[in-house]
Amino acid sequence: MTKHIVGISGSLRKGSHNTLLLQQAQQFLPKDYQFTLADISQIPLYNQDDESNLPAAVEQFAALCRSADGFLISTPEYNGQISGVLKNALDWVSRPIVQTPLALKPIAIMGSTMGMGGTARAQINLRNLLFALNMDPVNRPEFQLSQAHLKFDESGAFTDPNGLKILQQLIENLAVKVGQR
Numbered sequence: 247m248t249k250h251i252v253g254i255s256g257s258l259r260k261g262s263h264n265t266l267l268l269q270q271a272q273q274f275l276p277k278d279y280q281f282t283l284a285d286i287s288q289i290p291l292y293n294q295d296d297e298s299n300l301p302a303a304v305e306q307f308a309a310l311c312r313s314a315d316g317f318l319i320s321t322p323e324y325n326g327q328i329s330g331v332l333k334n335a336l337d338w339v340s341r342p343i344v345q346t347p348l349a350l351k352p353i354a355i356m357g358s359t360m361g362m363g364g365t366a367r368a369q370i371n372l373r374n375l376l377f378a379l380n381m382d383p384v385n386r387p388e389f390q391l392s393q394a395h396l397k398f399d400e401s402g403a404f405t406d407p408n409g410l411k412i413l414q415q416l417i418e419n420l421a422v423k424v425g426q427r
């Protein structure tokens with residue numbers, strides 16, 4: 247049966263390395279897996295008052311998350327944490343009003359930064375959040391991309407051979423976990 251993976255990038259930047267990685271990662275999914283890259287750019291700041299009249303962008307994102315069998319998040323590191331836009335989007339879909347579509351679902355995480363740290367701190371931060379969301383994370387391998395600006399070619403393809411092997415293993419591990427559900 248076809249499985250659906252939803253990718254979420256923590257960066258809204260045009261040319262974001264995190265978004266590019268997500269686009270490239272889908273090639274490693276089994277042929278019968280569908281992949282959708284979520285657009286979280288229009289999701290407003292969370293306000294509990296808006297739960298009685300959900301913004302359209304939240305409805306759309308929640309519906310996409312409900313349709314997902316698994317998730318793949320790529321996060322930048324902002325001041326040692328995940329980005330505000332990513333946290334905000336996940337807060338919205340953690341709520342019972344949208345049927346908490348993340349709970350118990352498999353998820354793999356990765357991250358990219360132009361600095362040296364490879365998003366290690368942001369990914370620890372994100373793993374804590376996944377625990378709060380009661381998701382089912384892939385623990386290994388850890389994919390932490392540092393100096394990202396040196397590792398993509400002009401077409402936007404990630405070219406680091408060792409990094410590609412780790413990325414492939416991460417996606418294969420996610421597919422196995424999703425397939426076991």
Ligand SMILES: Cc1cc2nc3c(=O)[nH]c(=O)nc-3n(C[C@H](O)[C@H](O)[C@H](O)COP(=O)(O)O)c2cc1C
Pocket residue numbers: 257258259261262263264265321322323324325326327358359360361362363364365394
């Ligand atoms: C507000 C802000 C804070 C940042 N803090 C960190 C940081 O703590 N550690 C780090 O490695 N990079 C930090 N960066 C750099 C981003 O991680 C880097 O720009 C990253 O490549 C963005 O991902 P993108 O290419 O997907 O847009 C920061 C960038 C911004 C805008």
